[in-house]
Amino acid sequence: MHSEFELIARYLAPAPAPAAAGVALGVGxxxxxxxxxxxxxxxxxxxxxxxxVHFPADAPPEAVGHRALAVSLSDLAAMGARGRxxxxSLTxxxxxxxxxAAFAEGFHALCEACGVSLAGGDVTRGELAVGVTVMGEVPPSEALTRAGARPGDWLAVTGALGGGAGGLQRWQAGERDLDDPLIRRYLRPRPRLAAGLALRGLAGAAIDISDGLLADLGHLREASGVGAELWPERLPLAEGLVDALGEARARQLALGGGDDYELLVSLPPERLDEARARLAALALPLTVIGRVTAVPGVTGVEPTGVSGWQHFPGDTP
Amino acid sequence: MHSEFELIARYLAPAPAPAAAGVALGVGxxxxxxxxxxxxxxxxxxxxxxxxVHFPADAPPEAVGHRALAVSLSDLAAMGARGRxxxxSLTxxxxxxxxxAAFAEGFHALCEACGVSLAGGDVTRGELAVGVTVMGEVPPSEALTRAGARPGDWLAVTGALGGGAGGLQRWQAGERDLDDPLIRRYLRPRPRLAAGLALRGLAGAAIDISDGLLADLGHLREASGVGAELWPERLPLAEGLVDALGEARARQLALGGGDDYELLVSLPPERLDEARARLAALALPLTVIGRVTAVPGVTGVEPTGVSGWQHFPGDTP
Known part of the structure; x- marks a missing residue:
């Protein structure tokens, strides 16, 4: 056993950051x-x-570290910001x-993969929870907000959907194979930072899909003051999802499940080819799944019975 | 009952920040x-x-909001940074x-008093906890670190000590008068941001007293590679502390109790008068309590039996 300070020093303090990382004074x-x-x-x-609540209490610590950072970095990706x-804050x-030690390994490995420096933190006693604050940079005129979608734009998503919710379902069913593509997708999401950077100057609006496609599309529609027409048959489904859960459930999860951490963007039609080319260079597909309309609301989908993740749902007594 | 998003929008989203506050895009x-x-x-x-762990579960929500922000702002104060x-992150x-609503009122009131803008956050379900990330600014050469103490410097503290631990003791004994000076001191500490700014260019080293004077002096000594001679009879004791707990216990708490959030600084002797004058303008006393020595360790005090606050103490089985 070690004191709080020893814990921090041993596992959480990063190696001295190079001056190039913009850290003038680090942990301590x-x-x-x-x-x-x-x-x-x-x-x-x-x-x-x-x-x-956000991850299974028995998830591997390395995955807990990876995932807690990934969900925060995903917000930087959705702004088109470069992670810095x-x-x-570990409880x-x-x-x-x-x-x-394993938690820190997962956290630090993703820091390194994304070029992000851990600059500080704290360790406290309480129910297991991880708070991650992320800071990135973006030129003032190039940030991708939720408010820039215009009628006539395509709606497109990076990567594939439904894998996060599918992986959680498999974990809850007792599956523990960390190499299972769905489990992996749920426990170790990849924040789309490079895609967010590549879409600067092209996407009108962007949001990351954390609550579920329909829920996050709702946030984007509300911020932009627009509606949407969705083509659910075009949704790119995560690897292994149909095999594991059947096509109907797979499509439900792609529409309404959360935890995918892909980007949903609006794109003026003339920019689609360039956006696809840039993401192809990252080996990431960009799939058109509908278009932005002037009429509020969403057409093209039936209620799925799977709602996006939300704490304290409004109908809880 | 409201959804997470409604809660955030209703209570936690600040009023639109003026451009002067440097917020280009706020909550949402x-x-x-x-x-x-x-x-x-x-x-x-x-x-x-x-x-x-850090505050009583039955503390008034307004105080929980105030206190959670205050302890983070205290770290900016200790760097000589201006709060921005x-x-x-509310769980x-x-x-x-x-x-x-009451929590938010306490939080926002301290934001306003300190000129700090709430720029974002999240609300999640779990055991009650509040994570606060603070960001401030300081010119590169003017930050007050823990590492600048030199043998021969005075050691001085702002304000008075022991009130935080004294207030906690009274709260634990059942006292609930929020106007009691010790209770007030414990539940509503005032971060010494103005003092930190005033001590730029004067103090050699600074740290805020959160874990207790001896513990935080230990961090400062370690970072500076110095020792200290303390004059415990000179410790400025918090208002009401001796009356409530007797002189012996008061001095113990001033030395070893935590939660005071005053600043401990080292000062080259020739700068003491100027430092006192600047803090006098803030109606804040600055008391010399010892001096920095070249010999590692601390002289002048007996072990108090009250150790600074530390989670997971090293001797826990």
Missing amino acids: DDCALLAPSAGEHLAVSVDTSVAG WCLM LPAADDAWV | DDCALLAPSAGEHLAVSVDTSVAG WCLM LPAADDAWV
């Missing part, structure tokens, strides 16, 4: 000191992942060296 | 977009306050409108 003082790039906006977001720094029921 | 998109000042370092820190923005066991 009252604050970290960062050097933002001149003339850029700082994009910031925080997400807290709670055991038993993060802060981690643990007990000090468990092995758990924290 | 995937990220907030901030406009950092050219040529300054960004000082960032995160602290999570867990019910039953914050993000809040709640159930949606309770009245509780959230």
Whole structure:
């Protein structure tokens, strides 16, 4: 067992960051000191992942670390921001060296893969939860907001859908094969940072699909003041989803399930080819799934019975 | 009852921030977009306050909101940074409108008092906890770190000590008078942001007293590679502390109790008068309590039996 400070020092403090990473002073003082790039906006977001709510309490610690960071980085991706720094706030029921070491490994590996520096954090005692603050940068005129969709734009998604919810369903059914494509998809989502950067200057609006396609499309529609026509038969389905759950359920999850962390974007039609070419260079498909309309609401889909993830649903007594 | 999104929109989303506050895009998109000042370092820190660990689960919600923000802002104060923005991550066991409204009132009031803008956040379900990320700015050469103490410097503290621990003790004994000076001190600490700014260019090192004077002095000594001689009879004791708990216990708590959120600084002797004058303008005393020595360790105090706050103490089985 180690004190809080030893835990932080041993597992969570990163290797000294190169000056190029813009970290003037890292973990170990009252604050970290960062050097933002001149003339850029700082994009910031925080997400807290709670055991038993956002991830299974028995998920592998390495996956918990990866996933908590991934869901926050996904918000930077959806703004077209370049990931720069993060802060981690880890709440643990007990000090468990092995758990924290594996957790940190998953967290740090994704930091490295995404070029993001862990600049600070804290460790506290309580119900297992991970809060991750992410900071990125984007030139002022190039941020991808939710508000830029215009009637006539295509609606398109990166990658494939339904895998997050499908993986959660398999985990809940007792599947523990971490190499199962759906389990992997659920536990280790890949934030689409490179895609967000590639879509700067092309996409009118963007949002990441965390609550489910229909729910997140709702946020985008509301912010843009538009409606949407969806073509559900065109939804790109995650690898293994139809085999595991059948086509009907697969399509339900692609529409209404959460945890995919793909990007949903609106694209003026003349920019579609360029957007596809840029994402092809990242080996990432971009699939048109509908179009933006002037009429509020969504056409083309029936209620699925699978609603997007929402805490405290309005109908809870 | 309201959905997560309604809760956020109703209570946590701030009024539209003036452009002067450097918020280009506030709550409601995937990220907030901030406009950092050219040529300054960004000082960032995160602290999570867990019910039953960092504050009493039955504390008034307004105080929970105030306190969670105050402990994070205290880290900016200790760096000499100007507070700019914050993000809040609120975890709640159930949606309770009245509780959230009062919580938000306490949080927003301190934001306003400190000139800090709430730029975003999230609300999740789980054990009551509040994570607050704070962001401030400081010119690169003017940050007050823990590492700048030199032998021969005075050690000085702002305000008075022991009130945080004294207030917690009274709360645990059943006292619920929110106007009791110790209770007030514990539940509603004032981050010393103005003092941190005033001490730029004067203090050699600074740290905020959150874990207790001896513990935080230990962090400062370690970072600076120095020792300290303390004069415990000079410790400024919080209002009401001796009356409530007697002098011996008062001095113990001033030395070893946590939650004071005053600043401990090192000062080259020739700068003491100027530092006192600047803090006097803020109606804040600055008391010399010892001096920095070249010999590692601390002289002048006996072990108090009250150790600074630490989660997962090393001797826990």
